[in-house]
Each structure stands twice: as C-alpha cells, then as structure tokens.
Amino acid sequence: MPVPSDEVIVVGAGPTGLALAGELALAGARCRVLEQRPARSRDSRAICLHARSTEMLDLRGLSERFVEAGLPVPSFPVGPKGAVIDFRRLDSDFPYLLDMPQSQIEEFLERWARELGVRIVRGARVTEVGQTPGEALLTLEDGTIERAAYVVGCDGLRSTVRQCLNVPFPGYPNPGSVALADLFLDGLPMTDAYGEITDNGLLLVFPFRDGSCRVVLYDYARADMPVTEPVGFEELRESLLRISGRDFAPRDMYWSSRYRSESRQAPRYRVGRVFLAGDAAHTHSPAGAQGLNTGFQDAFNLGWKLGAAIRGRAPSWLLDSYHEERHPVGADVLRLTGRQFKLNTARTPARQLMRWAAYNLALPLPPVQSLLARTYSGVAIRYRPRNDTPHALEGQRFPRGRLSRPDGTSTRLYDLFHDGRFVLFVRPPAAVPDDLPGDVRVVAYSGNGRPGWPAAVLVRPDGYVAWASDTAGPATVGQAVRGWFSAS
Ligand SMILES: Cc1cc2nc3c(=O)[nH]c(=O)nc-3n(C[C@H](O)[C@H](O)[C@H](O)COP(=O)(O)OP(=O)(O)OC[C@H]3O[C@@H](n4cnc5c(N)ncnc54)[C@H](O)[C@@H]3O)c2cc1C
The missing domain is CATH 3.50.50.60 (FAD/NAD(P)-binding domain)
Structure with a gap:
C-alpha cells in the first residue's frame, strides 16, 4: 500500500x-x-497586470520587480478614440495598468x-x-x-x-478573429494606451517599457481569416491604415498572432x-x-x-x-x-447608437468611471462573508495604507503579508487570547488613518478580510480566529 x-x-x-x-x-x-x-x-x-494583481504581488513583496520591468499606463482604452477608463483616482498604490x-x-x-x-x-x-x-x-x-x-x-x-x-x-466561440502584433509605431506617442473604432474596425495599442507596443486589430475586412493564418507585416500595415486612416509608421514587428476568443x-x-x-x-x-x-x-x-x-x-x-x-x-x-x-x-445602426451613447454619455460620468475603474482593475472583488451577521468589512479587499503602532512606529500594511500568513490586527485595549493558532500573526495598532476602523480585524493571506469586530473581547476573538483553522 x-x-x-x-x-x-x-x-x-x-x-x-x-x-x-x-x-x-x-x-x-x-x-x-x-x-x-x-x-x-x-x-x-x-x-498587462491590473491593479489588484499588482497588489497581490505587493502582498508577497514582489511588486517592485514587476513595476520596474513594466510600464505603468494611466488608462485603459475601451474602444472609440478618447473613450477610456481612467485609473488615476483608484484607491490603490498601483493606480494604473502595468503593461508587460x-x-x-x-x-x-x-x-x-x-x-x-x-x-x-x-x-x-x-x-x-x-x-x-x-x-x-x-x-x-x-x-x-x-x-x-x-x-x-x-x-x-x-x-x-x-x-x-x-x-x-x-x-x-466569439465571432471574428483578431490580429495581434508586437512592434514599434513611430507615429504614436508611447505614453498611454490608445484606441479607436471606425467603420472599418477596432484598433487598440498598449505601450511597453522598451518603446515598442502591442497592437490589437479587429479589421472587419479580415475578421474571417482562420487563426492558423500567420499575421505578416504587410497585412498589419494595411489593416492599421484601413482602420485608422493614419500612417503610424510601424516597424520592426517581432511577434504576431491571430486569435479567436471563446x-x-x-x-x-x-x-x-x-x-x-x-x-x-x-x-x-x-x-x-x-x-x-x-x-x-x-x-x-x-x-x-x-x-x-x-x-x-x-x-x-x-x-x-x-x-x-x-x-x-x-x-x-x-x-x-x-x-x-x-x-x-457592433455593426448594426441600432447597436452602434447604443455604443455611441455608452461611450459618449455614460462613460465620462464620474460615478461610471469610478465603478468601471474598480471593476476592471479587480479592486471591487469581494467575497461572501462566512458570518450570518457580518461586519461591513468582511469579505472585502483589505485596503492599502500604513498603520501606526502603540510604540509610535508605523508599518506599511501590505508588508505584513510577505510570508503568506493570516494577520490579526488588534487595537488596545482589545485583548487577544494566548492560545491563537501559530498560523496567525498578531499586530497591535493604534490607528491606520481610516476613521471608524474596528478594534479587531482578521485578514486572510490573500488580503481579504476574514472577520472584523468593533466590540469583541478575547473569547470572541479567539473563537472567530479558530473558526478559520481546524483543531488538529
Ligand atoms: C493570442 C492570445 C492573446 C491573448 N491576449 C490576451 C490579452 O491581451 N489579455 C488577457 O488578459 N488575456 C489574453 N489572452 C489570454 C491569456 O493569455 C490567458 O488568459 C492566460 O494565458 C491564462 O493563463 P493560464 O496559466 O490559465 O493558462 P495558459 O497560459 O494557457 O497555460 C497553460 C499551460 O498548461 C500547459 N499544458 C496544457 N496542457 C497540458 C498537459 N496536458 N500537461 C502538461 N501541461 C499542459 C500549456 O503548455 C501551458 O503552458 C490571450 C490569449 C491568446 C492565445
């Protein structure tokens, strides 16, 4: 056996x-x-990595090496020229798209x-x-x-x-194939992502740190091409011209592919x-x-x-x-x-009108921008609390920031998760029982710059709040924490 x-x-x-x-x-x-x-x-x-993914790397002490290699770009083009989701006001240490x-x-x-x-x-x-x-x-x-x-x-x-x-x-399978290419476009500044939709198709450009970029082309004239057909430089140049009517001066294509998503x-x-x-x-x-x-x-x-x-x-x-x-x-x-x-x-007039309204009327509104930035970046993700009467924080992403300690020092919150353990934050006089599982790091704090933060917060290794309470005594804290671990 x-x-x-x-x-x-x-x-x-x-x-x-x-x-x-x-x-x-x-x-x-x-x-x-x-x-x-x-x-x-x-x-x-x-x-690219969206903000929540870069935050995950940050929780493990890895974000620096990615941020140094990637190119932070402030917005994500969703389609027509100027229609973007702006990440700059995101409540994250990474309020951008990290292109790499x-x-x-x-x-x-x-x-x-x-x-x-x-x-x-x-x-x-x-x-x-x-x-x-x-x-x-x-x-x-x-x-x-x-x-x-x-x-x-x-x-x-x-x-x-x-x-x-x-x-x-x-x-x-989604209709139509998309051509992708990595190359240099001398005719376009490589400071932000770029997009446009015209009667001939869709163009998206995502710049990389070395000055090259990823071009995504949904060229209506070539949407039926089988994905096995390679994307050559000439095709790419023609499609760019056909869609945008502009010469972006493409050169030095070093990767290309045709892709049909499902x-x-x-x-x-x-x-x-x-x-x-x-x-x-x-x-x-x-x-x-x-x-x-x-x-x-x-x-x-x-x-x-x-x-x-x-x-x-x-x-x-x-x-x-x-x-x-x-x-x-x-x-x-x-x-x-x-x-x-x-x-x-969208190719029918009714759907094109809907697109026009979505991108020109709804998208620029600040609440819509904020919702889309949080959704696309992943910071809006939250999980269902396990508790029947949960604290409002339970299941939410643990926010960034610093924490002040009772001894007057301060610590960056995400730095406390590098070893992948649970962290229990406790604000004195809230007390902690002696017999907590060893998998939990206990951190005493006096404040974290967020008013109304509860006296005890248990955070999972992946940075989501497992449990929180404003009033818990040591017995309740112990019971809540032990609920996340088996007895053995
Ligand atoms: C051309 C193209 C362009 C794309 N562009 C984008 C984009 O712009 N943005 C975006 O977010 N996503 C994009 N995607 C999707 C993105 O690449 C995937 O979501 C991502 O790679 C998923 O990662 P994964 O690790 O789950 O799977 P994969 O990256 O597919 O990795 C699976 C791995 O499993 C291995 N494997 C498979 N079968 C076996 C087996 N039987 N035994 C052992 N190993 C096996 C494969 O070799 C592969 O290395 C694109 C995909 C393609 C094909």
Whole structure:
C-alpha cells in the first residue's frame, strides 16, 4: 500500500500555474509543476497586470520587480478614440495598468516559484487524471504514474485535467478573429494606451517599457481569416491604415498572432482532490484584459487554502470555498467582457447608437468611471462573508495604507503579508487570547488613518478580510480566529 502523498501537483506552467506554485510553496506545501512544453514560451499573449494583481504581488513583496520591468499606463482604452477608463483616482498604490508581456510575467513568476523550492518539470505532458478517496493520480505521456494529495489543472483552455474530470465547458466561440502584433509605431506617442473604432474596425495599442507596443486589430475586412493564418507585416500595415486612416509608421514587428476568443466557464472548479484554475476554468474575450488577471487571482485564492489542507489545518469547508468564491467572479468577468466585446464589434445602426451613447454619455460620468475603474482593475472583488451577521468589512479587499503602532512606529500594511500568513490586527485595549493558532500573526495598532476602523480585524493571506469586530473581547476573538483553522 503506497504511502499517501503530501504533494500538490500543478499541471501547466502558465501564469496561473506558476503563481499558484509560488503560493503553495509559501504556504508550506510540497509542490511540483508538470508542463508539457520543453522550454518556457516566448509568446507574449496577454499584456498587462491590473491593479489588484499588482497588489497581490505587493502582498508577497514582489511588486517592485514587476513595476520596474513594466510600464505603468494611466488608462485603459475601451474602444472609440478618447473613450477610456481612467485609473488615476483608484484607491490603490498601483493606480494604473502595468503593461508587460505575458512571457516576462511568466519568467518572473517562475523565478519566484523556484526561489521558494518549487520543482518545475518540463516536457511532462499529463494524459490522464484519476483519483481515489485518499489521493489523486496522474498519468504522463511516457506512462509514468504520479501520485499527489491534490492536483490543480492550470492547463489552459483545452485543459486535459478538466476533460478527464468530465467537467463540461459550456459557452461559444466569439465571432471574428483578431490580429495581434508586437512592434514599434513611430507615429504614436508611447505614453498611454490608445484606441479607436471606425467603420472599418477596432484598433487598440498598449505601450511597453522598451518603446515598442502591442497592437490589437479587429479589421472587419479580415475578421474571417482562420487563426492558423500567420499575421505578416504587410497585412498589419494595411489593416492599421484601413482602420485608422493614419500612417503610424510601424516597424520592426517581432511577434504576431491571430486569435479567436471563446466565452466559456466550467460549472465546477473542484471535483474531489482535483481543482481547476485560470483558463482551464474560464475563458472569455480579451476585451478588458481580464484573462491572465482572473487566473492569477484564482491562484492567490486557492494557494493558501490547499497549503492549509496539506498541513491538516483547513476546516472542512475551506477547500469548497475556492469554487464558491471564484466561480461568481469568473461569471462576472464573462458578463463584463461579453458586453464590451458586443459593443465594440457592433455593426448594426441600432447597436452602434447604443455604443455611441455608452461611450459618449455614460462613460465620462464620474460615478461610471469610478465603478468601471474598480471593476476592471479587480479592486471591487469581494467575497461572501462566512458570518450570518457580518461586519461591513468582511469579505472585502483589505485596503492599502500604513498603520501606526502603540510604540509610535508605523508599518506599511501590505508588508505584513510577505510570508503568506493570516494577520490579526488588534487595537488596545482589545485583548487577544494566548492560545491563537501559530498560523496567525498578531499586530497591535493604534490607528491606520481610516476613521471608524474596528478594534479587531482578521485578514486572510490573500488580503481579504476574514472577520472584523468593533466590540469583541478575547473569547470572541479567539473563537472567530479558530473558526478559520481546524483543531488538529
Ligand atoms: C493570442 C492570445 C492573446 C491573448 N491576449 C490576451 C490579452 O491581451 N489579455 C488577457 O488578459 N488575456 C489574453 N489572452 C489570454 C491569456 O493569455 C490567458 O488568459 C492566460 O494565458 C491564462 O493563463 P493560464 O496559466 O490559465 O493558462 P495558459 O497560459 O494557457 O497555460 C497553460 C499551460 O498548461 C500547459 N499544458 C496544457 N496542457 C497540458 C498537459 N496536458 N500537461 C502538461 N501541461 C499542459 C500549456 O503548455 C501551458 O503552458 C490571450 C490569449 C491568446 C492565445
């Protein structure tokens, strides 16, 4: 009888799998990533991190290296010229879109995961996934069988793991193919993202730090091109001219691809010991650049939970809370990106009128700007509180800022989460029981610049408020905290 494994195996070394692997290692789980590709992909594909993703990196002390490599751009173009979502007033230390190629995001995440001891095995294609009550079993292409306590399928849109679980992936392909290219445009300033929609199609431009940019073209004249057809420089130049009527002086194209998105979501993110995350669980139109960011946040939601399960510290409901929390977020992203895709590709006069009204009348309104900036950036995400009578903060993203300590010193809040533990903030005279789980860091504070902040706040490793109270005594604090951990 084989000894049950205490390892988590992540299938797929894309951004979701690599972020998850780092989180698992930080949470004390042994982790291995199996990736079918023999070498890291040089495809740039997605091109930016939204504010909530950069905040997640900040929670782990990683944001600096990403911000230094990426290009912060203040707004996101949603379609017609001048129609943008402005992030500058976002309540975040990262009030912008951080433009950087997916290949570079993956490179940095892989380095972090390896630093934490994750083993990344390349050239390992998983062909079958099964499970018993005690373990999950993976079969590789060469016939090897691997055993794990848990498996997470981060293996993308055509996920083998999802198919082996017989989890359906209902949805539809979005109409039309989009041409993508990374190149230099000498005729356009590379200080902010840019967009326009004309009678001939849609153009979006996202600048990179090295002066090059990602061009996204939905050229109506070429929307039926099969995705297998390569995008050449001449085609790109013609499409740019046809859509915008301007010569942007393109040159030195170094990557291109044709892409047709699909909108789909798995109805279950967990089957027993096997989980789905990232594109394996949800996929949608690239409108709004949500794909990579949503997968990234799946990883930060699941990592600490699986880590707790491996250490025997997870209460019975914790692993199911991954699906409960992340499936609605994925569904919201499908709705958001679907609406934007429909508006941007509208060809009938009625729909074009609707687009005109949406972008010219509604979008500039400050409350609409604020709502869209919070939604697209991911800072609006909140999870359902576990409590029947929750404090207003429960389930919310823990805000940024500094905290003053009773001894007169001050600390940056997000710096307290680098090691991936829960943090319990307590303002004296609120007292803390002696027998709290060791997984919790207790931080006494006297204020944090936010009036009305409660006397006791428990924050999860992924930066969401688990529990808060204005009045709790030590017994209630102890009970609330212990509710997030199993007794063993
Ligand atoms: C051309 C293109 C352009 C895009 N542009 C954007 C954009 O502008 N903005 C945006 O947000 N998103 C964009 N996306 C989507 C974005 O790239 C994905 O959302 C993101 O890559 C999802 O990450 P992931 O880690 O979940 O999956 P993936 O990046 O797909 O990674 C899955 C990994 O699993 C591996 N794998 C698959 N099957 C197996 C197996 N059986 N065994 C072992 N390994 C396996 C794959 O080789 C791959 O490395 C684009 C996608 C494409 C294709």
